[in-house]
Amino acid sequence: MRSPKDFFAPLAVGAPAPVREIPPLPSRMIHFFDPGNEKMVAKAPDIATKVDVLLGNLEDAVRADRKEAARQGLVDVAKANDFGQTQLWTRVNSLDSPWVLDDLITLVTEIGDKLDVIMVPKVEGAQDIHYVDRLLAQLEARAGLTEPLLVHAILETASGVANVEEIAGASPRMQGISLGPADLAASRRMKTTRVGGGHPGYLVRTDPTGDDLTEGRTIYQQDLWHYTVARMVDACAANGILPYYGPFGDIRDVVACEDQFRNAFLLGCVGAWSLHPAQIDIARKVFSPEPSDVAWARRVIAAMGDGTGAVMIDGKMQDDASFKQCGVVAELADALAARDPELAAAYDAATKEALENA
Numbered sequence: 001m002r003s004p005k006d007f008f009a010p011l012a013v014g015a016p017a018p019v020r021e022i023p024p025l026p027s028r029m030i031h032f033f034d035p036g037n038e039k040m041v042a043k044a045p046d047i048a049t050k051v052d053v054l055l056g057n058l059e060d061a062v063r064a065d066r067k068e069a070a071r072q073g074l075v076d077v078a079k080a081n082d083f084g085q086t087q088l089w090t091r092v093n094s095l096d097s098p099w100v101l102d103d104l105i106t107l108v109t110e111i112g113d114k115l116d117v118i119m120v121p122k123v124e125g126a127q128d129i130h131y132v133d134r135l136l137a138q139l140e141a142r143a144g145l146t147e148p149l150l151v152h153a154i155l156e157t158a159s160g161v162a163n164v165e166e167i168a169g170a171s172p173r174m175q176g177i178s179l180g181p182a183d184l185a186a187s188r189r190m191k192t193t194r195v196g197g198g199h200p201g202y203l204v205r206t207d208p209t210g211d212d213l214t215e216g217r218t219i220y221q222q223d224l225w226h227y228t229v230a231r232m233v234d235a236c237a238a239n240g241i242l243p244y245y246g247p248f249g250d251i252r253d254v255v256a257c258e259d260q261f262r263n264a265f266l267l268g269c270v271g272a273w274s275l276h277p278a279q280i281d282i283a284r285k286v287f288s289p290e291p292s293d294v295a296w297a298r299r300v301i302a303a304m305g306d307g308t309g310a311v312m313i314d315g316k317m318q319d320d321a322s323f324k325q326c327g328v329v330a331e332l333a334d335a336l337a338a339r340d341p342e343l344a345a346a347y348d349a350a351t352k353e354a355l356e357n358a
């Protein structure tokens with residue numbers, strides 16, 4: 001464990017100073033593409049105009065015999081394009097794999113100035129982040145980078161969940177954490193075979209009303225991921241980093257995907273992964289607050305003045321705590337509006353209407 005006094009010191013001579021705050025950039029959808037797949041690469045510049053984060057995936061879903069092609073493909077994509085405000089991330093191979101060392105060396109050396117965040121899969125504890133932290137510092141120093149790369153961990157092992165708080169606080173580079181439900185299910189020996197989402201067998205049933213145990217008993221499907229997402233959100237919030245839901249593998253089921261994303265949004269997540277172009281708009285819709293909620297938040301903030309005391313608005317009590325909640329929604333809306341003029345107009349129109357009708 002490093003001394004708290006050294007926490008923000010560079011880990012290699014010549015490496016850039018670590019950031020002190022994680023920039024709250026919009027990251028509603030982290031769009032995965034395989035940089036070794038020609039069709040996906042051809043679509044990347046257009047997709048980059050529609051997403052907050054474009055992620056070149058080198059890990060699972062890339063065949064073992066295509067790992068080098070994917071790595072080189074990402075280098076080529078990054079060098080050939082300027083994605084403007086859209087962040088470019090990568091997911092490297094796992095730390096026990098034969099590819100990760102070359103992934104990190106190649107990417108930092110060749111395109112370290114173009115990459116924003118490196119997603120590290122199957123993180124088990126702080127030791128994994130410490131390894132990547134030092135190696136990145138050495139590589140940044142050698143490449144002459146002036147901005148530090150940030151690190152995003154995937155929570156997808158039982159050990160990772162047990163150690164999520166120490167992972168979240170392991171380095172100033174920690175940008176965020178995503179839930180990886182498929183690997184996590186395997187690691188926990190859960191008896192599911194899906195990539196995220198629910199399961200009809202995971203349910204609660206109302207009590208019987210009479211002697212017949214089968215009649216009139218409503219069942220409610222439960223969320224398999226509630227505990228893990230909630231724990232991840234707390235670990236992230238406590239350490240000033242950002243939580244994300246991960247993948248939803250049933251691409252056709254846009255309805256359940258939206259539900260899963262919304263559960264995560266309401267619990268505190270800022271985004272989710274899009275695996276297919278069809279999921280981009282779902283994430284945009286879900287992770288952008290509704291104009292009516294933004295209007296309400298702005299109305300409460302306006303009515304509460306310095307944010308202390310209590311007022312009544314439309315029959316609902318507002319005080320310091322609801323003022324803070326409204327601040328969360330209003331701040332997110334402002335950040336998204338700065339990137340998305342359509343959303344900015346919708347938020348302003350709803351606010352105007354709400355204030356006029358107040």
Ligand SMILES: CC(C)(COP(=O)(O)OP(=O)(O)OC[C@H]1O[C@@H](n2cnc3c(N)ncnc32)[C@H](O)[C@@H]1OP(=O)(O)O)[C@@H](O)C(=O)NCCC(=O)NCCSC(=O)C[C@H](O)C(=O)O
Pocket residue numbers: 032033034039040043044047057060061154156179180181182183184195196246247251274275276277
């Ligand atoms: C899931 C897919 C394999 C589906 O691909 P495909 O069968 O080609 O779908 P479509 O025919 O509907 O595709 C239509 C066109 O769109 C292009 N396409 C598809 N996906 C993408 C994409 N992500 N980005 C850009 N373009 C995309 C197709 O090429 C088609 O093009 P065209 O023929 O020219 O019209 C595929 O979507 C896919 O591979 N997605 C990414 C999968 C992935 O990254 N998986 C890893 C993340 S999830 C994970 O790792 C689990 C997690 O770690 C955990 O443990 O939980």
Ligand SMILES: [Mg+2]
Pocket residue numbers: 060121156180182183
């Ligand atoms: Mg995984």
